Amino acid sequence: MSKKAVTREAILQQAVALASSNGIAALTIGELASASGMSKSGLFAHFGSKEALQLAVVEAAQAQFVAETLQPVLSLPRGLARLTALFDGWVGRLAGGRYPGGCPLLAACYEFDDQPGVGRDALIAGQARLRDTLQRMLQDAADNGELPPGSDPALLAFMLFGLVQSAHHDRQLLGRSDGEQMARRGFALLLAQGRV
Amino acid sequence: MSKKAVTREAILQQAVALASSNGIAALTIGELASASGMSKSGLFAHFGSKEALQLAVVEAAQAQFVAETLQPVLSLPRGLARLTALFDGWVGRLAGGRYPGGCPLLAACYEFDDQPGVGRDALIAGQARLRDTLQRMLQDAADNGELPPGSDPALLAFMLFGLVQSAHHDRQLLGRSDGEQMARRGFALLLAQGRV
DNA sequence: TGCAAAATAGCACGATCGTTCTTTTTTGAA
DNA sequence: TTCAAAAAAGAACGATCGTGCTATTTTGCA
Numbered sequence: 365m366s367k368k369a370v371t372r373e374a375i376l377q378q379a380v381a382l383a384s385s386n387g388i389a390a391l392t393i394g395e396l397a398s399a400s401g402m403s404k405s406g407l408f409a410h411f412g413s414k415e416a417l418q419l420a421v422v423e424a425a426q427a428q429f430v431a432e433t434l435q436p437v438l439s440l441p442r443g444l445a446r447l448t449a450l451f452d453g454w455v456g457r458l459a460g461g462r463y464p465g466g467c468p469l470l471a472a473c474y475e476f477d478d479q480p481g482v483g484r485d486a487l488i489a490g491q492a493r494l495r496d497t498l499q500r501m502l503q504d505a506a507d508n509g510e511l512p513p514g515s516d517p518a519l520l521a522f523m524l525f526g527l528v529q530s531a532h533h534d535r536q537l538l539g540r541s542d543g544e545q546m547a548r549r550g551f552a553l554l555l556a557q558g559r560v
Numbered sequence: 561m562s563k564k565a566v567t568r569e570a571i572l573q574q575a576v577a578l579a580s581s582n583g584i585a586a587l588t589i590g591e592l593a594s595a596s597g598m599s600k601s602g603l604f605a606h607f608g609s610k611e612a613l614q615l616a617v618v619e620a621a622q623a624q625f626v627a628e629t630l631q632p633v634l635s636l637p638r639g640l641a642r643l644t645a646l647f648d649g650w651v652g653r654l655a656g657g658r659y660p661g662g663c664p665l666l667a668a669c670y671e672f673d674d675q676p677g678v679g680r681d682a683l684i685a686g687q688a689r690l691r692d693t694l695q696r697m698l699q700d701a702a703d704n705g706e707l708p709p710g711s712d713p714a715l716l717a718f719m720l721f722g723l724v725q726s727a728h729h730d731r732q733l734l735g736r737s738d739g740e741q742m743a744r745r746g747f748a749l750l751l752a753q754g755r756v
Numbered sequence: 757t758g759c760a761a762a763a764t765a766g767c768a769c770g771a772t773c774g775t776t777c778t779t780t781t782t783t784g785a786a
Numbered sequence: 787t788t789c790a791a792a793a794a795a796g797a798a799c800g801a802t803c804g805t806g807c808t809a810t811t812t813t814g815c816a
C-alpha cells in the first residue's frame with residue numbers, strides 16, 4: 365500500500381474519532397491536522413476540499429459499521445438468529461466504548477439533514493440501505509415463522525431503528541446506562557411470539 | 561413590555577427557526593443579526609455571550625414545545641386520552657411544517673451531548689422532564705386499566721421516544737413522509753389491549 | 757546510490773468568528 | 787418638549803476558518 369493511502373487511513377481514523385465527539389460539521393481541518401500530527405496544508409492535500417473530507421469521513425464511519433457490526437453476523441443463518449445478533453451488536457456498539465462521544469453516523473444524520481452535498485447523499489444512501497437490510501432480515505424471520513403472525517417487517521424495522529436511537533439518546537445525553545438493556549427488552553417485546 | 565424584551569423575543573423566534581435548519585451550534589451571531597435586521601453588536605448586547613445565547617435558544621425552543629404541544633393536552637382527562645393526544649400532537653408537530661429543518665431540540669441533543677455548559681444542562685433537564693411526563697402518563701393509563709396487563713411504563717416511554725426519533729429521522733434525512741403514520745401505528749401496537 | 761516524483765510543510769490570503777470598545781439613535785418619563 | 791437612560795450601530799481586535807501558493811522533505815524506482 366502506498367504511503368499516501370496509509371496516511372489517509374490514519375487521518376480518517378482520527379477524523380471519525382473526533383467526529384464522534386464534536387460532530388462532522390464541527391470537524392476542523394486545523395484541529396484534525398494537529399490531532400494527526402500533520403500540517404494543515406499537508407493534510408488538506410489528501411482531500412482537496414472540506415466537502416471531500418466530510419464525504420471521506422462519512423464513508424469511513426460507514427465502512428467501520430459494516431466491517432465491525434454487519435459483516436460478522438452474515439455467517440449466521442438467515443432469520444431471527446441473524447437479526448438478533450445484528451441488533452445485539454448494534455446496541456452493544458453504542459455502549460462498548462467504541463465511540464465515547466456517540467455514534468458519528470447518528471450524529472451526522474442530524475447535522476446533514478439540511479445541508480445538501482455529497483456527504484449528505486452518501487449518508488442517506490447508507491442509512492436507507494441499513495434500513496432495507498434490517499427489513500429484509502425481519503422478512504426472513506417472518507418467512508421462517510419466527511415472528512408473531514401478522515408482523516409487519518417495515519413497521520418493525522422502523523421501530524427497531526427507534527430503539528437504537530432512543531438508547532443512544534439515553535446514554536449520550538441523559539447519561540443513563542440502562543438504555544442498552546431497555547433496547548434489548550424492547551426488541552424482545554416486539555419480536556416475541558407470545559405477548560410479554 | 562419593554563422594548564428590550566420585545567426585541568429579544570423576536571430575535572429568539574428567528575434563532576429557533578435558524579437552529580431548526582442549521583443547528584444551534586452552527587448558529588452564528590452575524591447570521592442571526594442579519595436575519596433579524598440588526599447589527600452584530602446590537603444583537604450581542606442582548607445576551608452578552610454566545611453561550612448565553614445558546615441557552616436562551618434552548619429555553620425558547622423548550623417553551624414553544626410546552627406551550628404548543630404539552631400544555632394543550634393537559635385539559636384532557638388523565639390516562640390514555642391525554643397520552644394519545646400528546647403523542648399525536650408531538651408526531652404531527654414534526655410533519656406540520658412548524659420546523660421545516662427538523663426539531664431544533666432533537667438536533668440539539670446530538671450537538672450538545674459532548675459539549676458541557678449551561679445550554680447542555682438546560683437541554684438535559686428538559687428532556688429528562690419530558691420523559692418523566694411521558695412515563696407518568698403511561699402510568700396513569702395503566703392505573704386506569706387502559707394498557708395491556710404487565711405493561712412497563714418506563715419501557716414504553718423509552719420506546720415511544722424512539723418512535724418519535726425514528727419518525728424524525730425518516731422525514732428529515734430519508735425524506736420519507738410516511739414516518740408519521742409509522743409512528744402512530746407503532747403507538748397503537750405498543751398500547752393495544754389485544755395483540756395486533 | 758542517484759533523482760524524478762510524491763508527500764508534506766510553511767506561509768499568506770480573504771472571510772468570518774466572538775467579543776470589546778465608542779458613538780449614535782431611540783425611548784419613555786418628568 | 788426636554789433629557790437622561792436605554793438600545794442599537796459602527797468599527798476594530800485577535801483568532802481561526804478553508805484554501806491557494808511555493809519550498810522542502812521524503813519516498814520508491816532506475
